Amino acid sequence: MTTARRRGTGMTAAERRLRARIGALARHSQGRTNTAPARAAFLKLLEDRIDPNRELPDAERQRRVLAARREHMSRMALKSAAVRRRRR
Numbered sequence: 888m889t890t891a892r893r894r895g896t897g898m899t900a901a902e903r904r905l906r907a908r909i910g911a912l913a914r915h916s917q918g919r920t921n922t923a924p925a926r927a928a929f930l931k932l933l934e935d936r937i938d939p940n941r942e943l944p945d946a947e948r949q950r951r952v953l954a955a956r957r958e959h960m961s962r963m964a965l966k967s968a969a970v971r972r973r974r975r
Contacts, residue, residue: 930956 896903914920933955938948 933959 898906930952934948934951937943937951937955941948943951
């Protein structure tokens, strides 16, 4: 780990990382994250794929959207595991 200080900040790389970590933890501890718009857009995308004409009842559409989200996240987890395995 480097102890070189960056010009203008007077902080080492480790200190900058620690400052960033503190900021992220503070944001998350207050329930404020910046992912809500992205999450909403992703769910809207899934909803449009599943029921583009809005023919399904709302409850059924939401059930299918949540299932599609779980499928998507599971596929990403599988791909991530495969990449981690290849890196070993």
